[in-house]
Amino acid sequence: MLVFLVRRLLQAVMVMLAVAFIAFLMFRYLGDPVNNIVSQDATQEQREEVRKRLRLDDPLILQYGRFVVNAAQGDFGVSYRNSRPVSALLAERFPATAELVLVAAILSLALGIPLGIYTALKPRGVLSQGLQILSLVGISLPTFVTGILLILVFSVWLGWLPSFGRGDVIDIGWWWTGFLTATGLKALILPSFMLCLFQLTLIMRLVRAEMLEVLRADYIKFARARGLRNRTIHFRHALKNTLIPVVTIFGLQLGGLIAFAIITETVFQWPGMGALFIQAVNFTDVPVMAAYLVMVSLLFVIINTSVDLLYNVIDPRLRTDQTRATGRGA
Amino acid sequence: MALLEVENLKVEFPTRKGVLTAVDNVSFSVEQGEILGVVGESGAGKSMTGAAVIGLLEPPGRIGGGQIRLDGKRIDNLSPDEMRKVRGRHIGAIFQDPLTSLNPLFTVGKQLIETIRTHLPMPAAEARKRAIEWLAEVGIPAPDRRIDQYPHQFSGGMRQRVVIALALCAEPRLIIADEPTTALDVSVQAQIIALLKRVCRERNAAAILVTHDMGVIAETADRVAVMYAGRLAEIGPVARVLQKPSHPYTAGLMGSIPRIGPRPDRLVQIEGSMPRLTDIPKGCAFNPRCPKAIAECHHLRPELRPVADGAAACLLYEGVTQ
Structure with a gap:
C-alpha cells in the first residue's frame, strides 16, 4: 500500500510539473509580458531595464524553476487587470465554485444511484421507462439550454427562485458560505441542478447497466439459493459490485463538474472561479489563466489519486501487497 | 413418507412461437439421507428440474403443472418470501462454477456468517465460531485464518469446498448439487464428490446430484434418474x-x-x-x-x-x- 501510495504521489508530482510548464509557457507565447507592464511609448532602454529588473532575461529553465517554486507557495503573481494578487482573487472566488460543485456532486450521487438501482430492479415498470426516457433528454441537451429553460420556468414564469447571483453570503473567517442563509440556499438550487443534470443521468444509466449485469452473475444466483433476503442481495452483494465503474466515472466527472461550472457560472452570473476565468480570457489576463489552469489540474490529480485509492478499498483483488493464496488444489 | 416428492412436474417457457415444455411430467421422490443422481444429455431438463425444486427458475421459465412436496408440504406454490426462507434452510444448492459462485468483494467468513444468521438467529460471535467449524468440516486448513480471506485467495477446489460449506451451513435436509465438479480439475473432482458424500451422510441430508458423468453417479448415488428430452x-x-x-x-x-481394454475402431x-x-x-x-x-x-x-x-x-x- 505504501509503495503504491508513493508511486502514485510521484506520478502526481510529474503531472503537476508538466502542467505548470504549460501554464508557464502561456506567459511567453501570449505576447511579451514586458509590453503589458511598460507604457506604450517606453523606449527600448526602459523596456530592457524592466526586463532586467524582473529577471526576464534569465535562462528559460531558471524562470520556470522560479515559477514552480512560487506557485507551490500559492504565489501566481499579480493580475494584469485588477492589479491584485492572483492568489487573493482565487481565494475569493474559490468558495463559490466549491460549494456549487459540491452540491452538484452530492445531488448527482444521491439521486443517480437510487434511481439507477430502481430502474434496474424494475426494468419494465412505467416509472422506470419514463426515467429512462427523461435521462436521455438529460444526457443529450446541452447544459446551457437546460439552464436557460430552468431560469425561464422557475425565475421568469413562476418567480420562485433567483435567476442569478449567490444570494447573501456569510464570512466564516476564511470562507464565504452561501449555505447559512435562506437566499444563499435558494440561489444554489437552479445552478447546482443545471450543473448536476448531466452527471446525474450519466450515473443513473451507469448504475442501471452495471446492476443489470451484476444481477445476472452466478454469485447473485447462489446468494438467492442461500436464501438471503432480497434487500441484502440487491443492496449489499449487487450494489458493491457495481461501484468500481461508478467510482471511476464519478471521479472523472467530478473534474468535469469543475470544468462545466464555467458554463453554469456564466449562465447564472455565479461569482466563482469559472466566471473569473472567462473574464481573464477576455482580457488576456495571463497570470489568472495560468493559476486557474494549475488549480484545476491540481484538483483533477487529487481526485484521480483518491479514485485509485478507493478502488483498493472496494475491491480486495486489487490490494497488491496482501499475501496471496497459498492453497493449491483442494 | 419421502423427504421430497415431485409429482408430474412441468416446467414451461412461454416464447413467441408458443409454450416450450422443458420438463414434462416428471415424477420422482427422494428419501431422507438418500443421494439421487440425475443424468442425461445437455438440455435434457436435469438442471431445470433442480431449479424448479429450489424455486429458482429463470424467468420467463415457470412451473406449468404438478406438485413439489417437502416433508409432505407443498412448496411449489409458496410466496416468494416463504420460498426464500425454504432456500438455504431446508434445501441447499451448489452450482457448477465455484469460481463465480462466491461474491468476490466479501470475505468467505462474511458470506458464511450472513447465511447462518439469515436462517438461524444467533449472535455474530457464535455464527463466526460456527463458520470456522464449517470451514474445518469441509477440509480447509487453518480455518481461523482463512475465514477472513477473500475468494480470490482460494484455489478452485478450495472455493468449491467453501461453496459446499455455504450450502450446508444452515443445515438443510436436501442439497441440490448441479454439476458440482464440472468446472474442476479431474484430480480435484473426486475429492469434492467424496466430501459432498461424507457431509451428507454425516448429517443424514439427502442430495440430488445433477451430472452427466456416469462415473460420479456410480460412485456416489443410491438411485439414479435418467432424463431424456425433458x-x-x-x-x-x-x-x-x-x-x-x-x-x-x-x-x-x-x-x-x-472402456479400458482393446481399443475399438469407433x-x-x-x-x-x-x-x-x-x-x-x-x-x-x-x-x-x-x-x-x-x-x-x-x-x-x-x-x-x-x-x-x-x-x-x-x-x-x-x-x-x-
Missing part, C-alpha cells in the same frame, strides 16, 4: 440401472462409455441427437433413435411404470408387443 426415461437403484438398464436409452448411454454411439424442445417427436421422445422401436412408439407416449426394482417409461414394458 422426460424421465428410467429411475432405479444405481447398480442395477448401470448394469442392467431397462430403457433402451439408458442402455445406449451405458454402451457409449468407452466409439459406440447412439445414432442421431436429442430433439430440440420445439420438435419433440410424437409418442416416445426417443423413438427415432431407438434400436428397439416398434410401431406404437411413434404415436403412443409411454408412462413411467414399475420395472424390476425401479421404473421405466418404455412401451416394451407396457405389454404392447407386436
Whole structure:
C-alpha cells in the first residue's frame, strides 16, 4: 500500500510539473509580458531595464524553476487587470465554485444511484421507462439550454427562485458560505441542478447497466439459493459490485463538474472561479489563466489519486501487497 | 413418507412461437439421507428440474403443472418470501462454477456468517465460531485464518469446498448439487464428490446430484434418474440401472462409455441427437433413435411404470408387443 501510495504521489508530482510548464509557457507565447507592464511609448532602454529588473532575461529553465517554486507557495503573481494578487482573487472566488460543485456532486450521487438501482430492479415498470426516457433528454441537451429553460420556468414564469447571483453570503473567517442563509440556499438550487443534470443521468444509466449485469452473475444466483433476503442481495452483494465503474466515472466527472461550472457560472452570473476565468480570457489576463489552469489540474490529480485509492478499498483483488493464496488444489 | 416428492412436474417457457415444455411430467421422490443422481444429455431438463425444486427458475421459465412436496408440504406454490426462507434452510444448492459462485468483494467468513444468521438467529460471535467449524468440516486448513480471506485467495477446489460449506451451513435436509465438479480439475473432482458424500451422510441430508458423468453417479448415488428430452426415461437403484438398464436409452448411454481394454475402431454411439424442445417427436421422445422401436412408439407416449426394482417409461414394458 505504501509503495503504491508513493508511486502514485510521484506520478502526481510529474503531472503537476508538466502542467505548470504549460501554464508557464502561456506567459511567453501570449505576447511579451514586458509590453503589458511598460507604457506604450517606453523606449527600448526602459523596456530592457524592466526586463532586467524582473529577471526576464534569465535562462528559460531558471524562470520556470522560479515559477514552480512560487506557485507551490500559492504565489501566481499579480493580475494584469485588477492589479491584485492572483492568489487573493482565487481565494475569493474559490468558495463559490466549491460549494456549487459540491452540491452538484452530492445531488448527482444521491439521486443517480437510487434511481439507477430502481430502474434496474424494475426494468419494465412505467416509472422506470419514463426515467429512462427523461435521462436521455438529460444526457443529450446541452447544459446551457437546460439552464436557460430552468431560469425561464422557475425565475421568469413562476418567480420562485433567483435567476442569478449567490444570494447573501456569510464570512466564516476564511470562507464565504452561501449555505447559512435562506437566499444563499435558494440561489444554489437552479445552478447546482443545471450543473448536476448531466452527471446525474450519466450515473443513473451507469448504475442501471452495471446492476443489470451484476444481477445476472452466478454469485447473485447462489446468494438467492442461500436464501438471503432480497434487500441484502440487491443492496449489499449487487450494489458493491457495481461501484468500481461508478467510482471511476464519478471521479472523472467530478473534474468535469469543475470544468462545466464555467458554463453554469456564466449562465447564472455565479461569482466563482469559472466566471473569473472567462473574464481573464477576455482580457488576456495571463497570470489568472495560468493559476486557474494549475488549480484545476491540481484538483483533477487529487481526485484521480483518491479514485485509485478507493478502488483498493472496494475491491480486495486489487490490494497488491496482501499475501496471496497459498492453497493449491483442494 | 419421502423427504421430497415431485409429482408430474412441468416446467414451461412461454416464447413467441408458443409454450416450450422443458420438463414434462416428471415424477420422482427422494428419501431422507438418500443421494439421487440425475443424468442425461445437455438440455435434457436435469438442471431445470433442480431449479424448479429450489424455486429458482429463470424467468420467463415457470412451473406449468404438478406438485413439489417437502416433508409432505407443498412448496411449489409458496410466496416468494416463504420460498426464500425454504432456500438455504431446508434445501441447499451448489452450482457448477465455484469460481463465480462466491461474491468476490466479501470475505468467505462474511458470506458464511450472513447465511447462518439469515436462517438461524444467533449472535455474530457464535455464527463466526460456527463458520470456522464449517470451514474445518469441509477440509480447509487453518480455518481461523482463512475465514477472513477473500475468494480470490482460494484455489478452485478450495472455493468449491467453501461453496459446499455455504450450502450446508444452515443445515438443510436436501442439497441440490448441479454439476458440482464440472468446472474442476479431474484430480480435484473426486475429492469434492467424496466430501459432498461424507457431509451428507454425516448429517443424514439427502442430495440430488445433477451430472452427466456416469462415473460420479456410480460412485456416489443410491438411485439414479435418467432424463431424456425433458422426460424421465428410467429411475432405479444405481447398480442395477448401470448394469442392467431397462430403457433402451439408458442402455445406449451405458454402451457409449468407452472402456479400458482393446481399443475399438469407433466409439459406440447412439445414432442421431436429442430433439430440440420445439420438435419433440410424437409418442416416445426417443423413438427415432431407438434400436428397439416398434410401431406404437411413434404415436403412443409411454408412462413411467414399475420395472424390476425401479421404473421405466418404455412401451416394451407396457405389454404392447407386436
